[in-house]
Amino acid sequence: MINPVSRNILRMFILILFQVLVLNNIQVSGYINPYMYVLFILLLPFETPRWLLLISGFAIGISIDLFANTPGMHASATVFMAFLRPYVLKLFMPHDEYEPGSYPRLYYYGFTWFLKYSLVLVFLHHTFLFYVETFRMTFFFHTMLRVLLSTLFSVFLIILSQFFIFRKQK
Template sequence: MGIEIVLNILRFVVLLGLQILVLNQVEISGFLNPYLYVLFILALPIETPRAIVLILAFITGLTMDVFSDTLGIHTTACLWVALLRPAMIKLISPREGFEFYFKPTLGYLGLPKYLLYAGILVFVHHFVLFFLEFFRFDELPRMLLKIVASSVFTLILIFISQQFFSKGKSGQ
């Protein structure tokens, strides 16, 4: 349990550092803004109390907002991910229930279930985020294109990073 907390703090620092210092600075196209940091909320242990997930999501979003001058936008998007996470976990859970401290990762869940879990939550996050960023209806097609393109890109990054993480885990 102690080591789990240390691991999650480490993951928070690495993912937000990567997001702020690298991904936010990379300019591929106006339609591709990947937000890999949301993986921090997705990868919290399944047994984490929902209220703790909410508070951690709030802190994560606020940190992103401070660094990108978008006060409230990332915070709201993260809160929605935390709100819907329990329902998504229910959707992917096996009938006999999870073992304690089971982690929602690609290695544990397998591709179809993980794609369902991460896909929906990333889409919700990006939808809320870009909706609040644009906040006008005359740019709706551009907004939708950006939501879909960026969600797909974020998912690809999540899968790549899961490959890295799961290699270390599968040996145990």
């Protein structure tokens, strides 16, 4: 079994490629742009040092940026999301503490918990991203609609992946 660090790095590359090669080409009626690569941040282990969380967020964000030719846009949004992850985790703590040896996965903490967890973080990420992208308040509601629809679609993909790919790991 490969160790957690290389597993996460591998996952990062797969997610980047999937995002760049597949999802970036999906755009439904100008409203829905799914960004599934944030799953990488969602799935980092509980014990990840917080500074590493930010660095990883920056790393994956800037990688997406390099492909999308928008330096800084995804990086800033993902760093923002990584920054908020510990607080969101604390907010949704099921009992007193997360069980040692467990991962922030649907498998361990159930569908509802994972839905809330991913919905909040993905929404925050998308909000930041889309408003930085439009960079104005003129189309506030239009942008908000894009944020909401894209969030739903991204979360849908993320949950789906939980059922099919990221099973329990020994």
